[in-house]
Amino acid sequence: MLTDLKTSGPDISSRALQKNDVKLDNEEKIIKEDGLKIKTNKTIINKQTSEYDPRYSKTTSAEAFMAYMEKDAQKRAADKQERKAIADDFKKKGNYAFGVEDYENAYNYYSKAIEKIKDSCLLYTNRALTCLRLGLYSRAISDCEWAHKLNEKNLKAWLYKAKAYHKLGESDKAEECIMAAKTHHPNHKLHIQGKRLRYWTENNVEGFVLK
Numbered sequence: 001m002l003t004d005l006k007t008s009g010p011d012i013s014s015r016a017l018q019k020n021d022v023k024l025d026n027e028e029k030i031i032k033e034d035g036l037k038i039k040t041n042k043t044i045i046n047k048q049t050s051e052y053d054p055r056y057s058k059t060t061s062a063e064a065f066m067a068y069m070e071k072d073a074q075k076r077a078a079d080k081q082e083r084k085a086i087a088d089d090f091k092k093k094g095n096y097a098f099g100v101e102d103y104e105n106a107y108n109y110y111s112k113a114i115e116k117i118k119d120s121c122l123l124y125t126n127r128a129l130t131c132l133r134l135g136l137y138s139r140a141i142s143d144c145e146w147a148h149k150l151n152e153k154n155l156k157a158w159l160y161k162a163k164a165y166h167k168l169g170e171s172d173k174a175e176e177c178i179m180a181a182k183t184h185h186p187n188h189k190l191h192i193q194g195k196r197l198r199y200w201t202e203n204n205v206e207g208f209v210l211k
Contacts, residue, residue, distance in 0.1 A: 087116035125156040137164040153184040
């Protein structure tokens with residue numbers, strides 16, 4: 001596929017780039033790992049646009065520049081709103097799948113939602129809980145860490161992370177997570193200690209409702 005890119009002719013090179021774009025855009029693979037089927041799509045790496053961008057023109061007036069920036073901001077806001085609507089739909093499907101114990105589909109739906117909206121603690125903690133149910137403890141920890149990058153105080157993330165470390169046999173790290181949860185939520189120490197006792201003695205993760 002990449003042979004045409006070595007050709008010196010501009011027309012041939014352009015066609016080759018377009019062909020690569022289409023090829024990558026249409027590729028879809030299913031990766032099987034730890035018994036879990038995860039769908040993944042490759043994205044376009046070569047994408048060109050002929051749209052005029054006044055930000056990079058020396059002849060652009062201040063008025064034209066400000067008009068472009070306002071239009072661009074409106075476009076970004078509309079795009080984010082559309083992506084959030086799609087993410088909410090995936091989240092609802094994920095919650096339903098989780099509720100009927102279809103954890104593989106729940107995982108995939110939450111992953112699709114995160115692809116659309118990457119700044120939602122709730123999506124990461126929902127997927128982390130799903131990972132715990134699937135026995136994917138390292139992935140659960142990773143999702144909790146992403147949630148904490150968005151909100152260090154997130155209680156669900158600290159407790160799910162503690163549970164994951166406990167299941168991996170890393171008791172010291174599990175206790176560190178419990179202590180961190182108590183530090184960030186001093187008014188909920190009894191609640192947190194109760195979760196710790198339950199997590200340490202029960203096989204399932206309970207006590208939270210997905211939203």
